[in-house]
Amino acid sequence: MTGLIGIGAGIAVLTGLGAGIGIGIATSRATEAIARQPEAKGEINKTLILGCALAEATAIYGLVIAFLIIFFLK
Amino acid sequence: MQDIAGRLTEELQSKTSFTIPFFGGSSIPVPTSAVVTWGIMAFLMILTLIFVRNLQMVPKKPQVVLEGLVGFINDFFTDILGQHGKMYAPYLGTVLIYLAFSNLMGLFGITPPTKDLNVTAGLAFMSIILIEFSGIHAKGFKGYIKSFAHPMPAMTPFNILELFIRPLSLCMRLFGNIFGGFVIMELIKLLVPAVIPVPFSFYFDIFDGLLQAYVFVFLTSLFMQEKLEA
Numbered sequence: 001m002t003g004l005i006g007i008g009a010g011i012a013v014l015t016g017l018g019a020g021i022g023i024g025i026a027t028s029r030a031t032e033a034i035a036r037q038p039e040a041k042g043e044i045n046k047t048l049i050l051g052c053a054l055a056e057a058t059a060i061y062g063l064v065i066a067f068l069i070i071f072f073l074k
Numbered sequence: 075m076q077d078i079a080g081r082l083t084e085e086l087q088s089k090t091s092f093t094i095p096f097f098g099g100s101s102i103p104v105p106t107s108a109v110v111t112w113g114i115m116a117f118l119m120i121l122t123l124i125f126v127r128n129l130q131m132v133p134k135k136p137q138v139v140l141e142g143l144v145g146f147i148n149d150f151f152t153d154i155l156g157q158h159g160k161m162y163a164p165y166l167g168t169v170l171i172y173l174a175f176s177n178l179m180g181l182f183g184i185t186p187p188t189k190d191l192n193v194t195a196g197l198a199f200m201s202i203i204l205i206e207f208s209g210i211h212a213k214g215f216k217g218y219i220k221s222f223a224h225p226m227p228a229m230t231p232f233n234i235l236e237l238f239i240r241p242l243s244l245c246m247r248l249f250g251n252i253f254g255g256f257v258i259m260e261l262i263k264l265l266v267p268a269v270i271p272v273p274f275s276f277y278f279d280i281f282d283g284l285l286q287a288y289v290f291v292f293l294t295s296l297f298m299q300e301k302l303e304a
Contacts, residue, residue, distance in 0.1 A: 057247050
């Protein structure tokens with residue numbers, strides 16, 4: 001039973017995959033944008049942080065669900 | 075393994091520092107997060123009192139730094155909210171400073187208040203009230219109700235759902251980041267007690283803490299700006 005709970009928590013944390021890909025794409029595009037237009041760096045950085053924060057939320061939900069699975073199914 | 079799970083479960087519960095006896099035999103429990111918050115409040119108040127004494131027209135060294143910091147916070151929020159939203163800058167700035175300090179508490183071995191789900195839930199609740207209030211204040215009650223059908227009437231259910239999703243996401247993001255960082259730090263310390271945790275501590279305690287403080291107020295002000303404009 002403990003093993004199955006562990007596997008469930010591991011599957012929940014797989015949400016990190018999407019967040020990682022999303023933040024990676026956003027950062028690569030932001031780097032390109034800054035290289036093309038260095039004077040717009042401030043605006044680009046702000047938008048990038050916003051996008052990263054929103055993309056990261058899915059990973060955090062996965063983490064919270066994993067904690068809940070471990071703590072409350074024991 | 076069972077040992078770690080037990081300790082994490084223990085850490086997840088909000089601990090009680092002491093209880094205030096209340097008449098009738100009952101008592102009010104005071105959580106650790108509240109005590110640490112009082113400490114941060116006292117510290118910030120003392121800093122304020124020290125640095126605000128004898129301000130001069132021609133600023134000296136500490137005053138220059140102070141003016142720069144206050145100017146940065148004011149400009150940051152006025153930039154997002156516009157001139158109409160200037161009145162919300164002091165509250166958002168206070169939350170920013172409080173969150174930055176409380177996220178950095180882990181460095182000194184004190185439990186960060188933001189590791190308690192109740193604290194982040196309270197902050198998120200305050201944020202959503204402020205967001206909706208700014209909408210009512212800017213457009214009047216009628217305009218506020220109308221703004222639920224903003225891009226088109228079909229969007230109304232989603233706009234109503236957002237009322238609950240936004241505070242939930244603000245709360246969970248802050249709590250999840252701080253608690254996740256804490257858990258990972260504990261696991262690393264368990265594996266290698268010396269040297270290796272230092273760079274990780276820089277990331278999880280300093281960088282991530284400050285970034286999450288910034289993201290929390292940044293998102294709150296962005297949602298407010300949406301309510302002010304739309």
